[in-house]
Amino acid sequence: MKRLTKNFENYKKSKILKVCLTILISFILIYEFQNEFKTLNFPQTLKILRNVENITIVIMFISGMTAISFLTLYDLTIKKYLSLNISYSKAFKIGWISGSINNFIGLGGLVGASLRTFLYEKEDVDTKTAIISNIYIVLSNITGLSILILLGFLKLYDFSPLLRNNKLYTIVLIGFVLYLPLYFLIDKIPVLKKKFLEGMEPVSLKFKLSMISSSILDWVMATLFFTGIIMFFSSNLTPKEIIPIYLVSITLGIISFLPSGLGSFDISAFAGLKLIGATSENALAGIMIYRLFYYIVPWTFSMLLFLSKLIQEKGKKKKDLRLANNKVESGELEFKILNPPFDKKLFNQLKEVSDEWLGKRKERDFSIGWFDESYLNRSPIAIIKKDDKIIAFANLMPLYDNQSMSIDLMRSKNDIPSGTMDALFIRLMEWSKSQGYTKYIVSTA
Numbered sequence: 001m002k003r004l005t006k007n008f009e010n011y012k013k014s015k016i017l018k019v020c021l022t023i024l025i026s027f028i029l030i031y032e033f034q035n036e037f038k039t040l041n042f043p044q045t046l047k048i049l050r051n052v053e054n055i056t057i058v059i060m061f062i063s064g065m066t067a068i069s070f071l072t073l074y075d076l077t078i079k080k081y082l083s084l085n086i087s088y089s090k091a092f093k094i095g096w097i098s099g100s101i102n103n104f105i106g107l108g109g110l111v112g113a114s115l116r117t118f119l120y121e122k123e124d125v126d127t128k129t130a131i132i133s134n135i136y137i138v139l140s141n142i143t144g145l146s147i148l149i150l151l152g153f154l155k156l157y158d159f160s161p162l163l164r165n166n167k168l169y170t171i172v173l174i175g176f177v178l179y180l181p182l183y184f185l186i187d188k189i190p191v192l193k194k195k196f197l198e199g200m201e202p203v204s205l206k207f208k209l210s211m212i213s214s215s216i217l218d219w220v221m222a223t224l225f226f227t228g229i230i231m232f233f234s235s236n237l238t239p240k241e242i243i244p245i246y247l248v249s250i251t252l253g254i255i256s257f258l259p260s261g262l263g264s265f266d267i268s269a270f271a272g273l274k275l276i277g278a279t280s281e282n283a284l285a286g287i288m289i290y291r292l293f294y295y296i297v298p299w300t301f302s303m304l305l306f307l308s309k310l311i312q313e314k315g316k317k318k319k320d321l322r323l324a325n326n327k328v329e330s331g332e333l334e335f336k337i338l339n340p341p342f343d344k345k346l347f348n349q350l351k352e353v354s355d356e357w358l359g360k361r362k363e364r365d366f367s368i369g370w371f372d373e374s375y376l377n378r379s380p381i382a383i384i385k386k387d388d389k390i391i392a393f394a395n396l397m398p399l400y401d402n403q404s405m406s407i408d409l410m411r412s413k414n415d416i417p418s419g420t421m422d423a424l425f426i427r428l429m430e431w432s433k434s435q436g437y438t439k440y441i442v443s444t445a
Contacts, residue, residue: 040280048233048285060229064293065301067225071099073214074137075116081207082133086123094119097302104299106259113138115306122313132200136211139183142254144215146180148223149173149247159244162272172251184208223247225294230286234278245272260295316418324419328427333420334385335427337396340377347373349390350381357411371409382431384416384424391416392424396432404439405432 075095076088084091094116102112113134120130152159153173163170186192187202227242249269253261266287273283327333338346354371376395384392392412398405407428412421 040284042281042284045281045284045288048281049288052289056232060232060289060293061297063225063228064297067221068100068103068294068298069096070214070218070221071103072096073217074099074140074211075133077207077210077214078133078137081203081210082129084120084125084129084133086120086125090123093305094123096298097306100298100302101306104260104295106254106257106261122309135197135200136203136207139186140208140211140215141218142176142215143180143183143212144217144219145247145251145254146176146183147212147216148219148243149251150177150180152244152247153177157240157243159248161275162244162248169248169252172255173248176251183212222250222294226290229290229293230273230278230283233282233286233289234273236277237273241276242273245269245276248272260291266291319419322419324417324423325426327417328384328423332386333417333423335424336383336385337431338381338383340379340381342373342377342381347376350376350393353390353393353413354409354411356413371411376409382424382428384420386417392420394424394428396428398437403437405435405437 072092072095075091075098078084079086079088079091086094098112098116098119101115105111116134116137117127117130120133121127125133151157159169159173163173182192187197223243223246226246227239230242231237231239246269249265249272250261252268253265256264258264269287270280270283273286274280278286324333328335351371379398380396382394382396383390392410394407394410396405397408405428407425410421410424412424
């Protein structure tokens with residue numbers, strides 16, 4: 001577990017390099033294309049946007065939401081191949097929220113990964129599986145873009161107008177193409193495996209191909225949405241001309257590590273569109289509409305969903321806790337503190353609860369305590385009983401300062417009444433306070 005967390009943390013390193021790269025790319029783009037904005041008539045751009053008909057706006061909105069929904073394919077694939085115990089509809093919702101929020105904020109996939117882990121854990125997906133899911137989603141995300149860029153080098157569309165006088169673009173695009181074979185070999189090359197996948201089970205070629213297919217569909221939809229928007233404002237342009245502009249611009253946006261590639265994508269796309277025949281005003285109008293319906297609207301929608309879910313859960317937690325406390329008060333649930341030594345009958349009951357809580361997970365995946373009779377016999381155990389059967393327990397470990405009480409193991413059956421564990425936690429705090437303890441520490445087992 002610690003090794004997986006370490007792998008996940010590798011994505012959060014090299015901040016200084018990323019900042020330097022962001023500054024360098026921004027400087028180059030601003031310096032190179034500063035003259036492109038001198039002829040821009042912004043009031044004319046606003047006039048173009050005001051003249052867009054309502055039905056067209058609705059179509060753009062639906063098209064943008066449809067395109068962004070393909071971000072959920074990664075989570076749907078993960079759900080299938082890792083056999084996550086959640087429904088496809090929940091996997092879709094998690095993929096939508098984490099994907100669109102990450103799409104807007106960016107930062108190399110870290111925001112989406114953190115949010116996805118949080119949402120998975122809310123659906124009782126264990127942290128280890130959530131981290132594995134995120135690692136493969138982050139690693140797979142740009143494989144589809146790599147393939148689309150490769151098709152450009154194979155002359156399906158023409159990069160040459162953009163690459164002719166700019167070696168930086170060429171280097172960036174080649175780098176993205178070279179990522180594709182690295183993706184297939186990442187679990188074969190020892191140094192890469194140790195850095196990203198240490199402690200993880202190898203995955204099948206079929207799984208990798210499925211993730212790549214998800215990425216291809218995701219990037220194709222994003223590319224087509226951008227192309228359609230630009231063609232609406234600049235009908236003289238063709239998809240074969242627009243697609244290379246998008247692919248170059250989005251790669252620069254990705255490596256800038258700025259939220260949604262803000263600035264780096266826009267400057268490059270604006271200059272590229274002018275280069276192939278769009279007016280400044282139409283190019284800017286297209287980029288603004290693309291940003292609105294592919295980034296801002298889905299992000300806003302997802303944030304509302306996410307905040308609504310949090311508010312509902314906080315309200316439900318209070319209600320469940322109140323109900324559980326009422327059940328303890330009425331005697332339907334019984335709270336007790338038991339002192340050692342404990343007999344075999346009690347250990348058998350506790351073992352039954354612990355085994356149900358663990359499920360298919362291995363006991364020693366956890367960092368501090370584990371179910372061991374001699375270990376549990378060292379200190380008091382708190383239990384909650386229903387119908388005279390133990391349904392939850394926690395062991396207490398007074399610390400050496402005689403002021404702090406620690407909970408090491410805290411486990412329950414799967415079908416307990418809502419709020420039971422919260423009630424156990426609160427009762428333990430109250431009991432510890434009554435015994436003179438002033439500090440309360442909770443472990444992770």
